[in-house]
Amino acid sequence: MPEKADRVQDQLVAFLPNLRRFAIALCRSRDMADDLVQRACERALANEQSFEPGTRFDAWMFKILRNLWIDDIRKRKVAGPQDDIDERHDIAGVSGEREMEARLALNSVAQAIGELAADQRDVLLLVCVEELSYRQAAEVLAVPIGTVMSRLARARKNLAEATGISSAPTRSPVTKGAAK
Template sequence: MNQIPENTTQTNEDTAPLSSGVSSSASNKSNRSSAYNELQQALAERLPMIRRFAYSLTGSMADADDLVQNTIERVLTRNRPEDVDLTKWLFRVCRNLWIDEYRSQKVRQQATQQPELQQIQSVDGEKDIHNQLTVEQIIKQMDQLPDDQRSILALIALQGMSYQEAADALAIPKGTVMSRLSRARQSIADWLKHNNEGVLA
């Protein structure tokens, strides 16, 4: 009786793992590329607010642009904590970079008025510190504030964040935000009175 020869033909099952591996690798690469593009788009949408925040810290558009560039580079090369919103993370990275790199270099200069930053929102979200207060005026005084007060004032007055949002962005308690903001408001009110530019309503 003739023996049935062994089947030496390679089946689809034999090639499945290799084919699947190649497909999976390509899919992962595509997903990473898509996620990166989405991050770039999200960053582009948030650039104006980050630029305003950077300007409020540095007092110079040139220095603000450098700070924004470094912030974006840092965000693109670091993994964002899972529990942190992208916008809040951007503010946090920007602030930390400024503290680490720019404050020590004394690069803040007297602010010059910028058309795109003519008006600010209320300091505490409810009351106006001055009806026609410009960014130039407030940053002139903000430059004299302690760094921790300046950051909070920038987030709440310039970006319109709530107390809780500012607390989340800076990773500090809400009560700390409120107390620092209160001191910053009082300092600016005193400055306004001294310069006859208005008082708190």
């Protein structure tokens, strides 16, 4: 059994940056995300016997983290609102016109992602940011693949509308022909 525990622990350490990134996207607060990641790690280590070797460790961890996040949301309905990362004024920014334009565009996209319905946001983050396959995202979210596909399509459409970015393919017909 120590072999299996070592493998879970090793995978967990290597996977921490991905887990933290997903947690920050869910929480929109670095402090809350760090707490969420810590609790997800504790839960994973306490339940490492339930991890099946040969299966996707990332999907297993994303599911643990997401379930904890859902529990937190339910608890916060009673506790009230929490601090938002956008309200942090002590975070230093980079100066310069290009950097400021990029930051404004990023904030616009982040705000638009934040305004998506939770089911659309979760699918968008898992598939587009964490690069899970549709099947893996479906497993994490416990929904059919078709539901993942339709939620992702709606999320992309709503995101494009909210940011003013076209959702049309970016490759031109000339590029397509040249690639053949």
